[in-house]
Amino acid sequence: MNNNIKKLVESISETIVGKEDTIRKVIISLLCEGHVLLEDVPGVGKTQLVTALSRSLGGKFNRIQLTPDVMPSDIVGFSMIDSKSGNFIYREGSAMCNFMLADEINRASPKVQSALLEVMEEYQISIDGNTYKLPKPFMVMATQNPIETYGTYHLPEAQMDRFFMKLSMGYPKHSEEIKILERTEKTNPINNIKGAVLSSDDIVEMQNEVKKIRSSDNIKDYIIKIVEMTRNDSNVTLGVSPRGSIALHKGAKANAYINEREYAIPDDVKNIAVSVLAHRIILSPQGKNNFSVPENYVTELLKKVDIPV
Numbered sequence: 001m002n003n004n005i006k007k008l009v010e011s012i013s014e015t016i017v018g019k020e021d022t023i024r025k026v027i028i029s030l031l032c033e034g035h036v037l038l039e040d041v042p043g044v045g046k047t048q049l050v051t052a053l054s055r056s057l058g059g060k061f062n063r064i065q066l067t068p069d070v071m072p073s074d075i076v077g078f079s080m081i082d083s084k085s086g087n088f089i090y091r092e093g094s095a096m097c098n099f100m101l102a103d104e105i106n107r108a109s110p111k112v113q114s115a116l117l118e119v120m121e122e123y124q125i126s127i128d129g130n131t132y133k134l135p136k137p138f139m140v141m142a143t144q145n146p147i148e149t150y151g152t153y154h155l156p157e158a159q160m161d162r163f164f165m166k167l168s169m170g171y172p173k174h175s176e177e178i179k180i181l182e183r184t185e186k187t188n189p190i191n192n193i194k195g196a197v198l199s200s201d202d203i204v205e206m207q208n209e210v211k212k213i214r215s216s217d218n219i220k221d222y223i224i225k226i227v228e229m230t231r232n233d234s235n236v237t238l239g240v241s242p243r244g245s246i247a248l249h250k251g252a253k254a255n256a257y258i259n260e261r262e263y264a265i266p267d268d269v270k271n272i273a274v275s276v277l278a279h280r281i282i283l284s285p286q287g288k289n290n291f292s293v294p295e296n297y298v299t300e301l302l303k304k305v306d307i308p309v
Helices: 001-013 020-031 046-056 072-076 112-122 174-183 202-211 217-231 241-259 266-280 286-293 294-304
Strands: 036-039 059-066 078-081 088-093 100-102 124-127 128-135 139-144 166-167 237-238
Touching: 001 020, 001 036, 001 046, 020 036, 020 139, 020 166, 020 202, 020 241, 020 266, 046 059, 046 100, 046 139, 072 112, 078 217, 088 124, 112 124, 112 139, 202 241, 217 241, 217 266, 217 294, 241 266, 266 294, 286 294
Parallel strands: 036 139, 036 166, 059 100, 100 139
Antiparallel strands: 078 088, 124 128
């Protein structure tokens, strides 16, 4: 594993017990300048994971607890008159940072969810004819609870597609939960992280290094074959868009970088395919009957596509 990535994983693991695969995939999303949606039941450590990541990295971290009464201006900021000069001045919203935690995003109203669209895609904020660039790196990490969805607002497909990955923490193993109990006896485990192990400049440098990772024509062809199968399948109502194939390509290169390779291989694609593609797919009634959830569909799909040599 790359030394910088190893330090980051070890720092996050001071708070999060186990879940190394989830941690690695969050880091892959960060290296690809992508955003992450963490969907799981309450109490499994979604918010702790995001907080641990932000504390392990230099940069500004903002957290917003989303509820139906939150306004778009809370996200993107607003213009107000300066009483001294008489001019309009911009007041920053929670998105003006390096790492933004949008907690329980499905409890925010559609107008607030839509305020995140430009932020997540263009990395900028437009207000009253002015455009404000977001700092680098910038990453949105949103959480949502799939249970107790009464009174929540389902994320539209256009916004789901803007998340680089959708991840789940899952319940810990027996031995892992014992460690969790031991760590939480005296203090909050987040206090185990003493400071940043990497700076914002380190992250930007690694993001540029990922772009230099090579991928052969065979790898690109493999990726396109996977996404094309989702577009011509009676089990699927909505297949993967070109944004999905771009994300899969970037993620494969980042996975290769983490494993200290200068080129991507088919295993890099397979390792992240479910997390990158499943949330971009809508199953048909037939597909729901056959596979239940998109994650199962993508897993079976990977078995059907010929792996390039």
